[in-house]
Amino acid sequence: MKRYSAFAIAREAFRFHSGWERAWKSPTPKAEYDVVIVGAGGHGLATAYYLAKNHGITNVGVLEKGWLGGGNTGRNTTIIRSNYLQDESAAIFELSRTLYEGLSRDLNYNIMFSPRGVLMLAQTEHELRAWKRTSHANRLAGIKSEMVTPERIKEIVPIIELDGPRYPVLGGLWQARGGTARHDAVAWGYARGASDRGVDIIQQCEVTGIDQTGGKITGVQTSKGAIKCKKLCVVVAGSSGILADMAGFRLPVESMALQALVSEPVKPVLDCVIMANTVHGYLSQSDKGELVIGGGSDGFNNYTQRGSFHHIEETVRALIETFPIISRLKQLRQWGGIVDMTGDRSPIIGKTPVDGMFINCGWGTGGFKSIPGSGWATAEMLADGEPRNLAAPFTMDRFKEGRMIDESVAAAVAH
Amino acid sequence: MLMLKCPNCGVTAEETEFAPGGEAHLTRFASGSEDQAFSDYLFARKNPRGVHFERWRHAFGCGKWFHAARCTATLEVFGTYTGQTSTPPDDITAAVKAKRPEWEGFK
Numbered sequence: 001m002k003r004y005s006a007f008a009i010a011r012e013a014f015r016f017h018s019g020w021e022r023a024w025k026s027p028t029p030k031a032e033y034d035v036v037i038v039g040a041g042g043h044g045l046a047t048a049y050y051l052a053k054n055h056g057i058t059n060v061g062v063l064e065k066g067w068l069g070g071g072n073t074g075r076n077t078t079i080i081r082s083n084y085l086q087d088e089s090a091a092i093f094e095l096s097r098t099l100y101e102g103l104s105r106d107l108n109y110n111i112m113f114s115p116r117g118v119l120m121l122a123q124t125e126h127e128l129r130a131w132k133r134t135s136h137a138n139r140l141a142g143i144k145s146e147m148v149t150p151e152r153i154k155e156i157v158p159i160i161e162l163d164g165p166r167y168p169v170l171g172g173l174w175q176a177r178g179g180t181a182r183h184d185a186v187a188w189g190y191a192r193g194a195s196d197r198g199v200d201i202i203q204q205c206e207v208t209g210i211d212q213t214g215g216k217i218t219g220v221q222t223s224k225g226a227i228k229c230k231k232l233c234v235v236v237a238g239s240s241g242i243l244a245d246m247a248g249f250r251l252p253v254e255s256m257a258l259q260a261l262v263s264e265p266v267k268p269v270l271d272c273v274i275m276a277n278t279v280h281g282y283l284s285q286s287d288k289g290e291l292v293i294g295g296g297s298d299g300f301n302n303y304t305q306r307g308s309f310h311h312i313e314e315t316v317r318a319l320i321e322t323f324p325i326i327s328r329l330k331q332l333r334q335w336g337g338i339v340d341m342t343g344d345r346s347p348i349i350g351k352t353p354v355d356g357m358f359i360n361c362g363w364g365t366g367g368f369k370s371i372p373g374s375g376w377a378t379a380e381m382l383a384d385g386e387p388r389n390l391a392a393p394f395t396m397d398r399f400k401e402g403r404m405i406d407e408s409v410a411a412a413v414a415h
Numbered sequence: 416m417l418m419l420k421c422p423n424c425g426v427t428a429e430e431t432e433f434a435p436g437g438e439a440h441l442t443r444f445a446s447g448s449e450d451q452a453f454s455d456y457l458f459a460r461k462n463p464r465g466v467h468f469e470r471w472r473h474a475f476g477c478g479k480w481f482h483a484a485r486c487t488a489t490l491e492v493f494g495t496y497t498g499q500t501s502t503p504p505d506d507i508t509a510a511v512k513a514k515r516p517e518w519e520g521f522k
Contacts, residue, residue: 241462252458254437255487300417300435301487303464308416310431343458400454 001196003108023188024195029202029227033061035382036220036229038207038243040064042073042183042368043360044235045190045201046375047382049107052197054376055383060199061229063222065206065239069187072237075305075337076368077260077282077294079273081118081178083145085134088393088405089346090141093366095390096373100181103372109189111181112287117272118178119148119156121322123167124278131173145175159269159325167279167322180273180284186371210247210357217356233358233382238303238338240361249353251361252399253340257307258297258365261316261334265289269325279318283326290332293319297339297365307336339364343399345408349377350387350395358382359396417485422495424477436470438462439482440501440521464488466511466518468503471495484511 002008002021012019035051037044040062051057062068080100082093104111122128131147138145150162153172162169191201202224209221210232219228234243238255265288275282280296295315298307312334320327342348342362347370349360360378363370377391387395393405417430426432437460444456461467467487472480480498484507485491493511496504503511503521511518 239464241460242464245461245463250455250459250461252454252460254460254462255464300469300485301438301462301467302490303487304490308430310416399458400450 001192004110023192024201027200027202029061029063029200029205029222029224032219032228033200034059034229035231035233036060036227037062038220038232038234039071039236040068040187040191040201040203041071041235041237042069042187042190042371043237043363043374043378045069045187045194046371047233047235047360047378048194048199048201049190049197050375050379051382052194052199054379057383058198060194061227062194062199062201063205063207063220063227064201064203067203068191068201069184072337072339072367073187073371074184075260075335076183077284077292078180078183078368079118079178079275079282079284080113080181080369081175081273082143082369083118083120083134083138083173083175083178084407085137086346086405086407087137087141089407090138090143092373092377092390092394093370094141094143095376096370097178099372099376101177103181103186103189107189107193109185109192111185111189113179113181115177115179116284117156117174117176118275119153119272120173120275120277121153121169122171122173123169123276123322125170127278128170131171135173143175144177145173148172148174156272157270157274159323160274161322161324164321167276167318169322178273183368186368190375207243207246210243210354212247212354212357215353215355217354231356231358231382231385233360233378235360235378237361237363237367238340240340240359244352244359247352247354247357251348251359252342252396253348253362254301255303255338255340256297256300257302257304257336258294258339259307259311259334259336260292260294261312262286262290262292262332263326263329264332266291266329276319276322279315279322281315281319283319283323291326291329297341303338305336305338339367341365343408344404344406346405347374347394348396349374349381349391350397352396417490417492419471419483419492420495421473421476421479422481422497423473423479426473426476428476432473432475434472434474436472436480439468439470440503466493466515468521470498486515
């Protein structure tokens with residue numbers, strides 16, 4: 001792999017940019033792999049990358065139905081934060097955020113990580129107490145976050161209206177080291193790094209069946225033929241239920257649409273990420289100037305990657321009360337992604353009832369921020385055959401054993 | 416935006432008038448049952464891409480629960496029916512079968 005650098009740009013400038021090579025290879029699938037990963041989104045590619053980099057396992061195939069990074073990785077609102085309440089979540093999300101800080105250098109690919117700060121508004125007394133509790137939990141977990149007063153919030157976000165009649169801003173939880181990153185670049189960077197280390201990324205290769213003998217995984221049937229494997233890891237977010245059905249078990253997961261929208265581009269008005277959970281809305285401003293706005297997920301099972309208009313309306317209606325300046329902006333475009341929601345709003349990383357088949361799913365509405373940590377933990381599990389400390393709390397058994405990692409209540413809504 | 420007809424009061428309305436209630440026709444396991452059965456009743460879901468039977472409540476209307484058969488891949492509603500049943504009635508399954516000949520039937 002030719003490294004990207006300032007020198008490389010200068011060199012290519014003198015030869016009509018003829019020397020750039022493809023960022024990742026497009027091989028034909030081998031007959032057999034040690035590990036097959038289904039799904040070339042951020043989590044699948046990060047898993048492949050860390051399998052190769054941390055564990056030296058390079059006989060890996062990543063199968064993708066569409067194109068890499070074309071699902072939720074390309075549809076989220078790119079927020080990165082780690083101020084979670086529960087210790088188990090804090091560990092994996094903080095690892096993730098830490099990895100994001102050094103990811104551009106690690107991958108030699110500019111993922112445009114922007115630690116611009118994430119501010120979670122408290123707009124009810126209940127929420128204020130909840131964020132105080134979270135800030136104490138964060139301190140115990142070694143995560144830097146702090147409670148800020150309305151006056152400080154006005155300094156951080158001058159466009160905010162603090163005294164809204166229905167939702168006055170009473171305080172906020174500020175994580176200065178949270179922020180955003182370029183979501184496509186995260187997928188592309190991991191793909192390039194994994195491909196360089198010998199991982200086969202096979203796009204437009206849909207898994208149509210899962211082969212098992214005596215309860216043990218032997219391979220997968222795909223639109224490009226049968227592929228054998230020793231270990232199989234399913235990392236397909238909203239489509240997890242379909243793959244689980246192929247393998248003959250059920251997941252504690254429901255697939256729903258989560259929508260987002262961007263406004264027309266405007267001059268810089270907002271230089272951090274705002275989450276207003278009471279009103280189900282969050283926004284940030286992209287480098288192009290568009291306000292990137294997300295809301296809550298639609299309430300019913302849905303695989304269509306589109307949601308109901310009234311959710312967008314509710315989100316925007318509430319946000320313009322706290323940010324009156326955005327009330328006249330036009331919506332540029334709107335889209336939806338299919339998120340896999342678990343009962344406790346925490347992910348599932350672990351084994352499945354089928355021997356040799358592993359799963360990473362259930363990230364729900366919080367998948368992007370967790371890509372590096374999730375890939376790291378899943379790679380550990382695939383290398384050892386057992387989840388290590390980071391992933392161990394997130395096994396599917398927790399629903400049976402009643403040890404939920406309850407971020408549902410902790411996050412109030414948006415996650 | 417879904418359009419649903421409430422079989423209790425006969426009103427056809429947009430989905431904002433209704434509240435979704437998740438997968439229908441679950442077998443209830445409570446205290447005294449096996450851990451796995453109780454856990455599956457609470458959490459494990461079919462979550463199909465295609466025909467889905469689900470519960471809805473006419474929250475901003477008559478307030479009563481009912482069932483709907485809907486396609487999660489296209490959002491097409493095949494029909495709604497009474498909440499007082501543990502399996503979809505024949506006319507609903509026939510309506511689904513007419514639109515989705517490959518559908519394997521209610522399981």
